[in-house]
Amino acid sequence: MTITTALARHIAEAPSTWPAEVQRSALRAVIDTCACMIAGRNDAAARTISATLSRWQGGGALDLVALERTSAPWAAMVNATAAHALDYDDVLETAAAHASAVFVPALLALAQERRASGAQVLDALAISFDVMNALAAAVNYPHYSRGWHTTLTLGAPAAAAGCARLLGLDTAGAARAISAATSFSSGSKLQFGTQMKPTHAGIAAQAGILAASFAEQGLTAAGEIFEGPWSFETLFGAEGMPGFRVAKERLKGPPALAEPGAWIKAYPCCASAHRPIDAMLHLRRSAGIAARDIERVDAYVSTVVQKNLMYAVPRDEMEGRFSLNHCLAVAACRGKADLAGFTLEALADPELVAFWPKVFMHLDPEIPTNLAPASGEERCRLRVTLTCGKTLEHAIVYPSGHPQAPMSDADLARKFKDCTMGALTAAGADAALDRLLSLPNTNDVETALKALVPC
Numbered sequence: 001m002t003i004t005t006a007l008a009r010h011i012a013e014a015p016s017t018w019p020a021e022v023q024r025s026a027l028r029a030v031i032d033t034c035a036c037m038i039a040g041r042n043d044a045a046a047r048t049i050s051a052t053l054s055r056w057q058g059g060g061a062l063d064l065v066a067l068e069r070t071s072a073p074w075a076a077m078v079n080a081t082a083a084h085a086l087d088y089d090d091v092l093e094t095a096a097a098h099a100s101a102v103f104v105p106a107l108l109a110l111a112q113e114r115r116a117s118g119a120q121v122l123d124a125l126a127i128s129f130d131v132m133n134a135l136a137a138a139v140n141y142p143h144y145s146r147g148w149h150t151t152l153t154l155g156a157p158a159a160a161a162g163c164a165r166l167l168g169l170d171t172a173g174a175a176r177a178i179s180a181a182t183s184f185s186s187g188s189k190l191q192f193g194t195q196m197k198p199t200h201a202g203i204a205a206q207a208g209i210l211a212a213s214f215a216e217q218g219l220t221a222a223g224e225i226f227e228g229p230w231s232f233e234t235l236f237g238a239e240g241m242p243g244f245r246v247a248k249e250r251l252k253g254p255p256a257l258a259e260p261g262a263w264i265k266a267y268p269c270c271a272s273a274h275r276p277i278d279a280m281l282h283l284r285r286s287a288g289i290a291a292r293d294i295e296r297v298d299a300y301v302s303t304v305v306q307k308n309l310m311y312a313v314p315r316d317e318m319e320g321r322f323s324l325n326h327c328l329a330v331a332a333c334r335g336k337a338d339l340a341g342f343t344l345e346a347l348a349d350p351e352l353v354a355f356w357p358k359v360f361m362h363l364d365p366e367i368p369t370n371l372a373p374a375s376g377e378e379r380c381r382l383r384v385t386l387t388c389g390k391t392l393e394h395a396i397v398y399p400s401g402h403p404q405a406p407m408s409d410a411d412l413a414r415k416f417k418d419c420t421m422g423a424l425t426a427a428g429a430d431a432a433l434d435r436l437l438s439l440p441n442t443n444d445v446e447t448a449l450k451a452l453v454p455c
Helices: 003-013 020-039 044-056 072-085 100-114 118-139 155-167 171-184 196-216 232-236 245-251 271-287 303-308 324-334 350-358 409-420 426-437 446-450
Strands: 061-063 068-070 294-301 359-363 380-386 391-396
Touching: 003 118, 003 155, 003 171, 003 245, 020 072, 020 100, 020 118, 020 409, 020 426, 044 068, 044 072, 044 196, 061 072, 061 100, 068 072, 072 100, 072 196, 100 118, 100 155, 100 196, 100 446, 118 155, 118 232, 118 245, 155 171, 155 196, 171 196, 271 294, 271 303, 271 324, 271 380, 271 391, 294 324, 294 350, 303 359, 324 350, 324 359, 350 359, 409 426, 426 446
Parallel strands: 294 359
Antiparallel strands: 061 068, 294 380, 380 391
């Protein structure tokens, strides 16, 4: 059996009777992603994509940026861009990719068009996670370290997998869908810190709907796209890549939403900054120090963190989310890292700007250079030198919201309300959250999405 066929068989034939843990994780992923979509709807990238696509309006899916009806692929592209715009959306660490920001907008848009139930959306979401996790087992970490943005390279076929599941495609149709979707796979990490970065999530979401819909109509595609000459492995691979036969074995394991699980982010910035932020907040609380007490901060991190956090002097909000200097300044000066810490106003705050030069990043020689995501070896060691000469240290392995340090339901509800503040009234946010919580028993997702529209 080829790799493509094995993945397609899982898409078409995996039982829909998921364990309770998987169903709960899928629902939490939808709630978190909807929160991020609303929080990101005013971001410049989301607005630009929405305005560009508005000339082709007409359809049954809701663009949550323009608040107008459009086709499912366009709605998915806009809403996924908004979901990823603030870098507040969840992460599948094995893939080093943003997952739900791609999958949820695609599945909700397609579900609106096809009048699918909430239970069908959650089932398809679990399939998308499984496929992304299997692909990640085959290609990471070498694929990501080459500079590919896995949110798009792996996100497109994984989104197509979920969309194929939602459409009820058989094994042959699902194989065509994921094969076709790899033709959308691209995206350089050089786009980190630009408006194109969140647009990668939008492209992947749109690709998922298009590829599955093409396959539904009988479009042919390569029967085996992942292995062999000119394959995904050949074109996107790198030395040390485990290979796609590992993907088959990964499908036999626990569902991806159970293990490794989705990392629901506690801070609206690059995941690479979360361990340093947690370490700073810990030292600030435990030692009772303030930013004025800090002379210097030395962060000892992995190669991936050093490469991702590339902006020592950020010029705008996007760069701020990929700046260790700014992320630690926000944590040290404000005692938290929330949405307000990553605005143009925050980037002009004299206190924060004055803190940037105090931050120094170093490679930790004890962290393997070929570190595998989700291996448990990723960590940050933070050393803070105070003005009095005293030094403080703290290390973080599992940051807040990580599957090994999960966000509580109460904290997720607070995040939802923070993200929707300004778009929904307090009562409206409560009503929207209630609607989303009832998604497993909803025959039509339209009612849940309508609750996200500002009055």
